[in-house]
Structures are given as structure tokens and as C-alpha cells.
Amino acid sequence: MIxxxxxxxLAKRLExxxxxxxxxxxxxxWLVWILAVLLLISSGITYRVLASHLxxxxxxxxxxxxxxxxxxxxxxxxxxxxxxxxxxxxRVAGNDASLNRLYTNExxxxxxxxxxxxxxxxxxMMGHRPxxxxxxxxxxxxxxxxxxxxxxxxxxxxxxxxxxxxPAPESxxxxxxxxxxxxxxxxxxxxxxxxxxxxxxxxxxxxALYVAQVQISSISxxxxxxxxxxxxxxxxxxxxxxxxxxxxxxxMGHQHSGTE
Numbered sequence: 001m002i003x004x005x006x007x008x009x010l011a012k013r014l015e016x017x018x019x020x021x022x023x024x025x026x027x028x029x030w031l032v033w034i035l036a037v038l039l040l041i042s043s044g045i046t047y048r049v050l051a052s053h054l055x056x057x058x059x060x061x062x063x064x065x066x067x068x069x070x071x072x073x074x075x076x077x078x079x080x081x082x083x084x085x086x087x088x089x090x091r092v093a094g095n096d097a098s099l100n101r102l103y104t105n106e107x108x109x110x111x112x113x114x115x116x117x118x119x120x121x122x123x124x125m126m127g128h129r130p131x132x133x134x135x136x137x138x139x140x141x142x143x144x145x146x147x148x149x150x151x152x153x154x155x156x157x158x159x160x161x162x163x164x165x166x167p168a169p170e171s172x173x174x175x176x177x178x179x180x181x182x183x184x185x186x187x188x189x190x191x192x193x194x195x196x197x198x199x200x201x202x203x204x205x206x207x208a209l210y211v212a213q214v215q216i217s218s219i220s221x222x223x224x225x226x227x228x229x230x231x232x233x234x235x236x237x238x239x240x241x242x243x244x245x246x247x248x249x250x251x252m253g254h255q256h257s258g259t260e
Contacts, residue, residue, distance in 0.1 A: 062096045062120035062210070063096075063097075064096075064097060064118060064238065064239070064240075065240070066238055067097065068097050068098065068099040068116055068118065068238060069099065070238075071099055071101070071116075071234070071235070071238060072234070073101070075103070075230055075231050075234060076230050077105045077106070077107045077108065078103040078104070078105050078112075078227065078230060078231070079103065079104055079105075079106075080101040080102065080103040080104075080114070081101065081102050082099075082100065082101050083100045083101060083102050083113070084100075085098065085100050093117065093128060094119070094121070095117045095118060095119045096118055096119050096120055096121075096210075097117075097118045098115070098116065098117045098118065099114065099115070099116040099117075100113070100114075100115050101113070101114050102114075103227060103231075105226075105227075108226070110218070110222075110223040110226060110227070111218060111223065112216055112217065112218040112223050112224055112226075112227035113215075113216070113217045113218065114214075114215075114216055114227070114231060114235075115213075115214070115215040115216075115217070116212065116213070116214050116215075116235060116238075117212065117213045118210060118211075118212045118239070119210060119211055119212075120209060120210045128213060129178075129190060130160075130162045130164075130176045130178050130215065131144065131162065134162070134164050134174075134176065135164075138166065138167075139164035139165065139166060139174070140164060140165050140166070140167055141162070141163075141164055142163040142164060142165060143162070143163045144160055144161070144162045144163075145160070145161050146158070146159075146160055146161075146188060147159055147160070147161045147177075149177070149225055149228045149229055149232060150229065151228075151229055151232045151233040152229055152230060152233060153233045155232075155233060155236075157179055157186055157228070157232050158179060158186060158187060158188040158189075159177050159178060159179040159188050159228075160177075160178050160179070160188045161175065161176070161177055161178075161221065161224075162175070162176040162177075162178060163175055163176075164176070172219075173219060174217055174218070174219060175217065175218060175219070175220060175221045175223075175224050176215055176216070176217045176224070177215070177216045177217070177221075177224040177225070177228055178213070178214065178215050178216075179213075179214050180192070180193070180211060180212065180213055180214070181210075181211070181212040181214070181236060181239050182210075182211050182212075183209060183210065183240075183242060184239065184240055184241035184242035184243070184244075185242060186236075193211050210239070210240070212239050214232070214235055216228050216231075
């Protein structure tokens with residue numbers, strides 16, 4: 001092999017260094033320090049690159065197969081209208097998708113607000129419990145009771161029923177029915193997704209690894225239960241089940257002006 005003159009010089013120096021190292025059996029201290037510094041610099045660069053890449057992945061919202069905004073505005077005798085959520089609240093919530101819609105039923109003279117939030121980063125859902133959010137919004141918590149609803153299809157949905165009121169001089173009251181969907185499974189227990197394992201990021205952005213929260217609120221428990229019976233099954237179909245499939249394919253492409 002033919003070396004350029006400078007390469008020949010460097011090669012000779014390396015050969016001489018190698019022979020001295022072989023003779024003494026020791027590595028010079030200055031070389032150890034240089035290698036240590038180079039290793040630290042290389043590790044720092046690698047960490048920053050990986051951290052930056054991970055931040056981009058984690059901050060990128062996961063997309064549901066069918067967006068929540070495609071949820072029908074007409075469900076039986078219910079007619080819905082989107083209610084905007086302030087941008088600062090959406091930013092703090094940190095969910096991947098949400099729906100906030102007021103439904104009225106003129107035949108039964110009922111109304112109910114349907115709020116659905118979805119996140120592929122379950123740790124972000126821990127601060128969105130009704131007993132936290134409503135109290136922060138000025139409501140007084142009166143009671144919380146475990147319960148269940150039965151959908152029109154006969155499926156049982158475990159839930160919590162919360163009651164709040166506004167302090168004097170206001171006399172407003174509200175009932176909030178709340179349940180979760182965790183990777184396709186129904187639960188009312190927030191402890192199901194509060195463990196250490198749920199705090200790690202969903203690096204792959206898999207939409208089937210998620211927590212969805214459903215809140216149905218109105219001035220009376222009867223109204224929220226009727227709305228839940230009529231809509232819970234349909235809401236469930238917008239999320240992947242435990243096998244990663246979903247039932248809302250018929251709404252593909254029927255996107256409304258929701259909050260996504």
C-alpha cells in the first residue's frame with residue numbers, strides 16, 4: 001500500500017508509540033485523559049440528539065383511526081353543537097384529541113354536555129379528574145358515588161357519579177358521570193393507569209395504547225344517565241378495543257368542526 005508522505009510520517013509515529021507501549025506495558029496518563037474527555041463530549045452530543053428526537057416524538061399527538069370530531073351531531077333524539085374549549089386549557093390538558101359538545105333532547109326536555117378526551121400519554125390524564133378540575137373552576141364538591149350505566153346495547157359501564165354546586169349567592173348544581181377507557185377496557189378506577197409503567201412515553205405513538213376519559217354532565221342525574229345510555233356505546237366505538245380494532249369505521253371522513 002502506498003501512503004502519502006504525511007501519512008507515512010504519522011504511521012511511523014504510531015508504530016513508535018505502539019512499540020514504546022509494548023515495552024513499558026503502560027498507557028500514558030495524558031492519553032487516558034484525552035480519551036476520557038472525548039468520551040464525555042461524544043456522550044453529551046449523543047444524549048442531546050436522542051433527547052431532542054424523543055421530545056419531538058412525545059410531543060407529536062397520536063391520531064385515532066377516526067377523529068373524535070366525526071362523532072355524530074345527531075344521536076337518536078339528541079342534537080349536538082360543539083362548544084369551544086379555550087386554547088390555554090387545551091394546552092394545559094395536553095391531550096391528543098378531545099370533543100366537547102352540548103346535546104339537547106327537545107322531546108324529553110333534557111340536555112347534557114359530552115366531554116371526551118384521549119391521550120396516548122396516560123400520565124397527562126392524572127390531573128383531569130372531576131374532583132380536581134371542577135373544584136379548580138369554582139365548584140364545591142358535594143359527593144362522589146361509584147355506579148354503573150347500561151348502554152342501549154346492554155353493556156355495563158362502571159362509572160363515578162360526582163355532584164357539585166356553586167357557592168352562594170349562586171344556586172347552580174351539576175352532576176358529572178365519569179368513566180375511562182384504558183386500552184379498550186372500561187373502568188372507573190383512576191389507579192388503573194397511575195402506576196410507574198404508565199409514566200413512560202408512548203415512543204411508538206401507538207394509538208391503541210391510551211387512556212380516554214368520558215364526562216357526561218347536566219343539572220340532573222336522570223339526564224346524564226339517559227344521555228349515557230344513548231351515547232356510551234357509540235363513544236366506545238371511536239376507540240381501539242383491546243385487540244386494536246375499532247367499530248366507528250362508518251364515520252371515516254365525516255369530520256365535523258370539533259376541538260381536534
